[in-house]
Amino acid sequence: MSATLIPETASATTTMRRNFWSGVWRVMKRKPSRMAGVVILVGFAFMGAFGPMFFPDHLPGDVNALTKPPSWEHWFGTDPQGRDVLALVITGSRYVLLCATVTAVITVVLGTALGLFSGFKRGRWDTVLMRITDMKLTIPGLPLLLVLATVWKFSSPIQMGLVLGLLGWGGVARAVRAQTLSLRERGFIEAARGLGLSTSHIVGRELLPSMAPYIAMNMLISVTGAVYAQVGLFFLGVLPYESDNWGVMLNLAVFQAGAMIQPNALGYLLAPLLAIMLLTLGIVLVVDAMDEIFNPRLREE
């Protein structure tokens, strides 16, 4: 590439970027629900990152207020140890969200890399990798997790995220490969090849951006998947007791506090459920916005 071309490319990218962000802003503004989605996600990210810092390492319990219904003092009531349920949700968010993030990153990085490579290279590599992916897809996730839980305590959210991530990349890999196979035959890739651009440029600059929205959406969706999976495991009680976790809260609410029988523990049961619901809602709304941003056909100018 000649040196004279560089400034032009750079300024073109800057303009594109500016257009992109103003496009994002327009899309966001059109439906306030999308803004709400972003606010929710930012809120959860803040809660997971900084929330626990506002509370002592060990939440104090009040033995005179065991399993109390919601009140002004305790918005979601107290648990059977007399601790504030809201504080438990906030301190418990770090494990859940960190694990979900790790899962999402692994799912997306691994799935995209394999899918792109497979679809772009085709041939023998494609066959081998896709057979491996097929095999992976046949492994039932939950039963495997149940078995793993008997030998592994998953005390760190990163371990948990790692396992969930390694279990979840198959679908993404398949979809990305299909997309790659379709895109690589399009004109603009042909043109890039004709220009003699390197493979890494074609993959990184031409293919990947056109798949970015798809990948981003997958990432967010795998966050919800990871939250459900780990909360489910803790709820079923197959993982060790660790009170700073939404799943454990659900388990204790039902099996220790009797939330299905007596209304006092309802707050304890509903608070983590509400958190999960809100998180899912935020993700759904943001995915909706993303869909429009990346898919020009949906843009109603």
Add this chain to the structure above:
Amino acid sequence: MKRLAAAVALLGLATVTACSGGGTTNKSSSGGGGGLFTTIDVNRPGLEQSAPANPYAPKGNSFVGYNAMNIAWVKNHLTDPNQALPGIAASWEIAPDNSAITLKLQPNAKWSDGKPVTAEDVKFSIGVAYTQGSTAFSITPGAAGAAAEVTVVDDATLKITQDMANPSPKFARGVFDTIVLPAHVWSSVLPADFWDKLKASRGDGADAEKAREEILALGEKVLAFAPPKDVSAGPFVLERVNPGEALLVKNKNFFNAANVAPDQVKFLNYTGNEQIWNYLTAGKLDHSAFVAAPTDVMNRIKAAPGSDVIKGYSPVAVGLAFNQSKKPYDNVHVRRGLAHLINREEVTKVASPEGGTAAVTTTGIHQKAAQAWIPDTLGALEPYKTDVAKAEEEFKTAGLTKKDGKWTLADGKPWKVSMHAPAGFSDWLSAQENIKSQLIKVGIDAEVVTTADFPLYLEELDAGKYDAGFWLMALGPAPYDIYQRLYGRSNGWNNIAGKVSHSPAGKNGNWMGGPEEIEVDGTKVNPGELTAKLNSSTEEEAKPIMAQLAKAANQDLPVIQLWDYVNNQFVNNSRFTGWPTDDEILRSGAKVLLSGVWIQTGMIKSKS
């Protein structure tokens, strides 16, 4: 064996389940207007449709008290282990030195197929009990309180003698707590030469060893045996089982059938406490034995129409036990310091407000039994009131140091109190979570760790894997049973053939690793040997020994006694009445479903 029996007994209590039941829709009609009695089997969560009517099969559909009978139903006396209500035996005579018991069977006892229940049936059942290793019928050489001879005197009389080489005062209890099986149905499980084999197994040497192995091998056959249909000597016979419930109908041939109120009994399926709470709050059960429940749930249960809770005495307590091979728990001052820190009232309030009473102090005995055994000593013991200053003093004596508000070990390493409990024992977990809070408040780091289930918990505890864990104790009524929880195998003393030997920490199941001798009132005592003595003492002889052991336990603290269980029996007066309130019949043998006993003795009356 004793360990197994203890585990089973405890499991029944601690897993928080319940026994028989109450409350049903009175739609069933089978004449007589007795109605349907609804309950649950506290010992077995999860009914299995295909399981045989075999009381020994782990999932068997044989409910002791209903369609399976014991020789007699042992009572829950504070001090005398040998009291019982008549079962298949109508009466008995126990020799004053406990050397023999003569059983007189119910004259009208019949199996549900019309054949009479004979002394031969009982002898056969004792043979089967040998293959499972019960307390009185054990083939372990030198086991305490084992039977020597079983003699059929006549069709309705049976004499069983105790092997006086290593006698036990609760020999008769072991005999009573034996299930009676129909020999004409079960005969194939025991070979014709069984009793010869049993005799051969009594000696020493290779032949005896081989005979013992053969008898143990028969045990497997017993567990797997499936009678073609239920033949019961009890008040009911199994009719059918489906995944939701087991249905039993009245046995017309039962010797006291005229006084059995319900025509049918239904055992509902359940998998956890939460499901039992549901049944109880809906008023579905006529009776359920002890289930741990939080206060709010308990209030809901009490509010159900007709619902009532009978509170009784249960000779079980729970304590925080230490592995004294691990630092800093080898130092008695650390244990005493912790005892001063843990507020037992608060722990009980959080963990078991309805099912327990905070321990007065650590004695090793349930507070109610302690009133009977050691009334004079009780007041003189250190009460271990919550006192942070005293605790800190003890920790300092032990060489621990406080740095930046946190207690560290003598060598400056951080100290974390790691407490273990089986997952699913919700009251234990609540308690440990509360203890953790209490300790963290005063600068001791703590954690709660769970183990998948109770058998695994006991296995790992036994292997010395835990620093500290909850331990069921004070298992009365027999004094030996009470103290062998503290100064028995788990603390190094093995009682074989009446000879006590001490194993060092980490050997032969000694996971507590306490000292072999403790100084009590200026003299050194060996608590394990004292405990063993209880096995052959009369009630009066046992009392001073109990006092000495209580003092030893109180100052040495192998465990910190936290709460003494209360026996809650849930009943419902809507359909049946006549529930007993006498403590002595609110608890019985390991497998016994109490309401079956109450029904068959005619205590329970139908309301209609």
